[in-house]
Amino acid sequence: MGVSGVGKSTIGNLLSKKLNIPFFDGDDFHPEENVLKMSKGKALNDSDRLGWLKVLNNLAIEKLKETGCVIVCSALKQSYRNILSTNINQSVKWVYLSGSFEIIEERINNREGHFMSSALLKSQFDILEEPKNAIKIDINLTPNEIIKVIEKELLNKSEFGLFGLGVMGKSLTRNLANNKVRLSIFNRHVDGVEEDVAKNFKNQFEELSKALPFDSIEPFVKSLEKPRKIMLMVNAGKIVDLVIEDLLPFLDAGDILIDGGNSNYNKTKERFDYLKSKNIHFLGAGVSGGEEGALKGPSIMPGGEKDAYKEVKPFLEAIAAKDVNNLPCCTHIGSDGSGHFVKMVHNGIEYVEMQLLVEVFVMLKSLGNNPDEIANILESWKESTNSYLLEITIDILRKKEGDDWLVNKIMDKAGNKGTGNWTTITTAQLGVPSTMIASALFTRYISFYKEERIHLSKSFEKDETLNLNIENTDILKAYQFARIINHYQGFKLIYEASVNYKWDLNLSELSRIWTNGCIIKSDLMLELVTVFKTTNNILTDKGIIEKLKTLKPSVKKVVSECILNELPIPNFSESINFFNGFKVANSSANLIQAQRDYFGAHTYQRIDDTSNKFYHTNWKK
Numbered sequence: 001m002g003v004s005g006v007g008k009s010t011i012g013n014l015l016s017k018k019l020n021i022p023f024f025d026g027d028d029f030h031p032e033e034n035v036l037k038m039s040k041g042k043a044l045n046d047s048d049r050l051g052w053l054k055v056l057n058n059l060a061i062e063k064l065k066e067t068g069c070v071i072v073c074s075a076l077k078q079s080y081r082n083i084l085s086t087n088i089n090q091s092v093k094w095v096y097l098s099g100s101f102e103i104i105e106e107r108i109n110n111r112e113g114h115f116m117s118s119a120l121l122k123s124q125f126d127i128l129e130e131p132k133n134a135i136k137i138d139i140n141l142t143p144n145e146i147i148k149v150i151e152k153e154l155l156n157k158s159e160f161g162l163f164g165l166g167v168m169g170k171s172l173t174r175n176l177a178n179n180k181v182r183l184s185i186f187n188r189h190v191d192g193v194e195e196d197v198a199k200n201f202k203n204q205f206e207e208l209s210k211a212l213p214f215d216s217i218e219p220f221v222k223s224l225e226k227p228r229k230i231m232l233m234v235n236a237g238k239i240v241d242l243v244i245e246d247l248l249p250f251l252d253a254g255d256i257l258i259d260g261g262n263s264n265y266n267k268t269k270e271r272f273d274y275l276k277s278k279n280i281h282f283l284g285a286g287v288s289g290g291e292e293g294a295l296k297g298p299s300i301m302p303g304g305e306k307d308a309y310k311e312v313k314p315f316l317e318a319i320a321a322k323d324v325n326n327l328p329c330c331t332h333i334g335s336d337g338s339g340h341f342v343k344m345v346h347n348g349i350e351y352v353e354m355q356l357l358v359e360v361f362v363m364l365k366s367l368g369n370n371p372d373e374i375a376n377i378l379e380s381w382k383e384s385t386n387s388y389l390l391e392i393t394i395d396i397l398r399k400k401e402g403d404d405w406l407v408n409k410i411m412d413k414a415g416n417k418g419t420g421n422w423t424t425i426t427t428a429q430l431g432v433p434s435t436m437i438a439s440a441l442f443t444r445y446i447s448f449y450k451e452e453r454i455h456l457s458k459s460f461e462k463d464e465t466l467n468l469n470i471e472n473t474d475i476l477k478a479y480q481f482a483r484i485i486n487h488y489q490g491f492k493l494i495y496e497a498s499v500n501y502k503w504d505l506n507l508s509e510l511s512r513i514w515t516n517g518c519i520i521k522s523d524l525m526l527e528l529v530t531v532f533k534t535t536n537n538i539l540t541d542k543g544i545i546e547k548l549k550t551l552k553p554s555v556k557k558v559v560s561e562c563i564l565n566e567l568p569i570p571n572f573s574e575s576i577n578f579f580n581g582f583k584v585a586n587s588s589a590n591l592i593q594a595q596r597d598y599f600g601a602h603t604y605q606r607i608d609d610t611s612n613k614f615y616h617t618n619w620k621k
């Protein structure tokens, strides 16, 4: 691209021969009336150009289906370039031939037979908007020198940068490479701790043979074509800000940073705003699926500007897991921190799903089953209630070490990296009763006080006369009940946040990208994709309500029996307690209001007054 006289056709022809792809001179596609207008010395206006630009865009789309092509045209305004790039934005590479008015004017005046007089040149300079994401080349270079620069910029540049080669970073890198993405990969250098990480990693895997390894930031950034796309896979927290500051001096306007860690959505919003002020796009992308998922296909939850997502969409959707319709489990979630928000809640749902399986294990063990026998029972549940977490739990229970099961040798103190904590804090801040997520988190905290539990156990000997009068099928039905409540609460939190932050999230699309690749993928999640097409609240769906009616007797029986036998099943009991409270039209919160008004004069509303008026009573009179 560039004003007339910069030598577009000469360079375009040379480049097409070099790349062995067809060449088209955009001027050959002007309609007659445009050529006539220009030959009379009249400047074309936007509407004259619109049809012409669309013809060139269609030509590019067609050729892109084969080998691609070189098209030269002025493309002076960003709006023209947007039309020319329609639907092929991530495949268009702009080369901007730039020169001074004087040099170009002299060139035009020395040319024969062109229908553009130099007088028109000024009108072109007047509307020229320099492109942000182009290979800019000074026309003082010779044509061959220009071709060399273009070739170096175009062909040797990487399409995508991966920053941080930890467990997830390495898996995502290999996934990207397996999807033929031209990659630059970076890992910091720390004497004696992290040395030549990128180089050694590249040499470990055949699929990385073309990847460019770096341990220095500037060359890593310079190795990327513009707009640069860099995915940060570093630990959540301060390090993300430090890495951003390290990268900023080398970035250009329009570049895109993707934070693929489990960052806090509030921090993501801050970073989004901070980088926006520096004309850098920032996408906070939840990535779920662990090490194997990241390698074979994770679920990816990018949030941020839609235009920025469009630039990285081909790469993220290529590496994402695929749903039952072979669609990528990756979608633009919403603006600013929404991607990391939904990932946080994903982890909250995950905590509960894991805790429910733990409580199933407690019950089945109390019924006298060993881990293998429990695994066999869970195996039989796959038909009706499958999930990734059920499958891995079966594998875990079958794992032996010598004559014993490995699970029996693991210290019973559950850790966490903070996402369940954030979800619980957030749900409290938003006033949403995600009681099961909170319960699952606090149950992990209970497990952590191992010494106190040992001490207390000495004062309360375990009652060996267990009489757990429940069947395996009761447990399965109770498990199904509790999972529905868990998913209701998780998506309710997401919905309320979407309203609160004006994200306008699509719960059906969100549950769709959670049907594969992520830790909470399950048959139930697949069912919710359809449910969320007609409601944002699954407890209004007739099919879900019928299920709950069928399952409720079992959860009541299972929870009652477990409590009578002193078995800890906090998440199962929370599921029915929450439900019992939520299905009551007239609750007992009126007494809370009375108590608050009694000691704090906090006032209350009346059911016989619809005016929303608040009352206070002097209760002592």
Ligand code: 6PG
Residues within 6 Å of the ligand: 262, 287, 288, 289, 290, 346, 347, 350, 415, 416, 417, 418, 419, 420, 518, 519
């Ligand atoms: C995922 C997982 C992952 C999670 C850790 C465990 O979606 O792949 O949720 O992101 O952070 O695997 O998290 P905790 O340490 O909080 O249990």
